[in-house]
Amino acid sequence: MRIGIKSAIAAAAGLAGVAALVRVGTDLSSAMGASTTAIVPHAKGSARYRGKRFHNTEPSSQFVTTGPSIVTSFLTRGRLGRPRSPIPLATPLAPARPAELAVTWYGHSSALIEIDGHRVLTDPVWSQRVSPSRLIGPARLHPTPVGIEALPQIDAVVVSHDHYDHLDKTTVMALVRTQRAPFVVPKGIGAHLRHWGVPDDRIVELDWDEQATVGALTLTCTEARHFSGRGLVRNPTLWSSWVIAGPQRTVFFGGDTGYTPRFAEIGTRHGPFDLTLLPVGAYDEHWPDIHMNPEEAVRMHADLNRGEPGSGVLVPVHWATFNLAFHPWAEPVTRLLAAAGEVDTKVSVPMPGQRIDVLRPASQRQWWLRLA
Template sequence: MGVRAVVAAAVAGAAVAALGRAAWGIPGQIGAGAAAITPRVTGSIGYRDNRFHNTDPSSQIVRGDESSLLSSMLTRRRAGRPRRPIPLATPLAPAEPAELAVTWYGHSSALIEIDGHRILTDPVWSQRVSPSLLIGPARLHPTPVDIEALPPIDAVLISHDHYDHLDKATVIALLGSQDTLFVVPKGIGAHLRHWRVPESRIVELDWEEQTTVGELVLTCTEARHFSGRGFSRNTTLWSSWAVRGPQHAVFFGGDTGYTSRFTEIGDRHGPFDLTLLPVGAYDEHWPDVHMNPEEAVRMHADLGAGDATAGVLVPVHWATFNLAFHPWAEPITRLLSAAEPEGTTVRVPMPGQRIDVLRPGVQRQWWLRLA
């Protein structure tokens, strides 16, 4: 065999090995298949033709402008990275949960303290949000706290099954370190069972169904999005969540496009003292499934029965993973510009920062030097 043949064989072998490493564990990361999911979701709201549907017609990608999307992928992809390292706050965990507080760990992972209970939303502690451990969007900042160091949690809320909201490694870590319930939309329980979460720790709900955890009422509410971890789409439900205690109420938006349905949610379950709303990963190519910051301000008002000044808005779904083409800090600059004339109170924690909603303190504009 000549030198060139030897080199070519070595390169080919290295490529195959790299592909093998990238593909390792993917089936387990994907979770349950349709055979395990379908029996649990048949008859659910919005489920027909073997898949879930949004109430408002929507598309994952706006058709007819593929050249523009390709241009964005080639020229704007790095715009979503900060110019400097993202600062982290040291998470504080009082011995007893507060009346109303929130600690943001990054992206959509947040710890809500409400009326003496703790609720963890969409926990993702992995380095990548992808079925592969080596390929896919990677963290722009470390996790502010080890998952084993989290305080006792009463329930984990999951909004949908995308990798940046439902993470196998994090679920397994919580299974070992916490004695908590996983409260999820219809169908996602199949993924948890696939990962050996006991049935007794899974609560699956349809839109407008409720469960109680201690003194809290958790209601699975509508969102405008989609689902899917493998090649199939929309076999599991997506949702937002209303959390109501004896004294306070919190709304977690999960991941959603704007819809007038949030006015109905506000009428039924509001008003809310705190809303955690997605403000990042928006783009002109997928306006139906991801809100922009101006729509988040509008949604906050809808949830408050048209009162934009009611409650506090904390932005989520930004800063941690580069999932779109907008500049890294643009979601916050646009959010604040839209909120000011409406009189909406916005608090922007840095990753790891705890905000006491009833005593919020001074807002530091920590993101400006990173833009």
Template sequence: MMIGKTLLAAAAAVGAGCVARAAWGVLPSIGASRSAIRPYAAASPRYRDNRFHNSDPGSSLPDGSQSGLAKAFLTRGTVGTPPRQIPLATPLAPTTAGELAVTWLGHASVLIEIDGRRVLTDPVWSERVSPSDVVGPARMHPMPMALADLPHIDAVVVSHDHYDHLDRATITALARNRSTTFVVPLGVGAHLRRWHVPADRIVELDWDESTDVVGLTLTCTEARHFSGRGLARDTTLWASWVIAGENRRVFFGGDSGYTARFADVGRRYGPFDVTLLPIGAYDERWPDIHMTPEEAVRVHRDVGGGVLVPVHWATFNLAFHPWGEPVERLLDAAGQAGVRVAVPMVGQRIDGLHPPETTQWWR
């Protein structure tokens, strides 16, 4: 199984043997095989020795053994869980998409309105981020909106294939009930085809490649991370995304460690009205693949961001830091750097041009 954060956390919860038993029969959720992915990945200059590589070398594995990390998850107790029920806002979905608005649905799932179109990032509606519905990290709050209640979505953008960003049940539901275009990094399309998403609705891109969807330009850009849903690692690409309309631009950081190459993204595609940047699941044992809140502020400045909206925190317990620590550290760093931050409640729709004052709802 995947050595990364999802199944390590599952192993800590119930033990590797139980994970194996719980995973029985869930091969379809794991996705496409290496042989099915390779034809779409092999042409990329980033694909060598049957795997993708970061531009900046770094470890995607925590220091120490797998069993040592599993023990750490097992003994962390309530660290990383909220002290009380997480408050939810009631999502608002205007009939016509706005000029610029974002609705944070939890973790990295964000409904973006830009120049009258809607883009949904990393949609995950399942209860657990795992190939199994029995074990694996469970969400700490319900989704604030049912899939059936989503307004029309013009494009779904996926950053990479980890379970907390690419969810089979959600993808198949969206593909079955909507005409949405799925825009993904190289190789990820093989998972979608495995799940019977029509091939003509899938667009796969390498870094610095773009596609146009109903007047929006979606550009796949660099990130520093890794991929994998089964035994094979790094067979599909990971990415950040530029979402550009005629008048407005949004940068979605996906899931990434810090890299100075974000400054190149800013020079080529910025500035941005809004950045959606990950601030959670950081740890000194994996500094290269998850940025800290302070590094998120740095990325925001590197790409030329206007308003920073934090994502990738509060929904799944994937590390060892306290639940509210990421946003507190973010606000401290942003205040020192003079960066504008908007921290929506889960489910809250905020105007990207005139964001409301942050209410410190997490306290």
């Protein structure tokens, strides 16, 4: 009898384990998004789409075998990319009426832009890890400054590309429940959104140089130099930067990109910009084509402003929140400020959760220094 009970318990445990594995597998598959087959109908027709893949205008390598091996970098970095103590958070402020020009940085590339009485949320990621798994993958270095349900009403959500640190299933599903705003995304990403249950009437997919109108804003999908993919298949969806133009003000969101002279062309067509949000972190000598360094961000700001580095304000993004490369935690901002100082580029570095009124900026507090 005891043997029978033990066998039953063992069988039940085994079934529970199998069920748990099935759930994990199902969760992973869902988080990874749509299949390549589902993406193709929404991607084909783009001039950038050939052979079931999107392509950069300039030839670009995702990985370069130079310097120390990637294995050596992993084994020797230790806590290099982590702060010495907890990252401070600001209490986010959300005025009843959006400002003429302001930005609240939530960490990494997630920011809330206020422009000409509208609010635009960029690359929203509220999950603990940027991975299809809730157990493994790069984890947050600081909490989210505000719960996603506490965000004010948003007019549009823009996404730069489908990597996990820029497109997050859990966050998308929360925004579907709590907001009414459309998701304005590059070609192919709509397939992921549909896979997660986002209604068709809330999805706007654009190719480079195509536009959508939201209220009084014009959102233009512009070129970036990067790549895409949430699994083993590379470049099934398009990547982009964004021009957000209102009646009075214009903002550029860089998403995630390597440097390219094409940004000067964007500046000629759409600039100058009152505000640029540019990626400054996760650079490395192993991937120089697809992640620009801080000095290139300063150069890019000047390109976007028709060769005038002192025009507009640069706010750095894509740093501090996730440890995705091998540089010291505060190095992106240290290098950025040094390069900006040489050409009189105005830079504002918010702490996570901090709102900056671009037209009436407060004095800069160097909050990152004691963490470096």
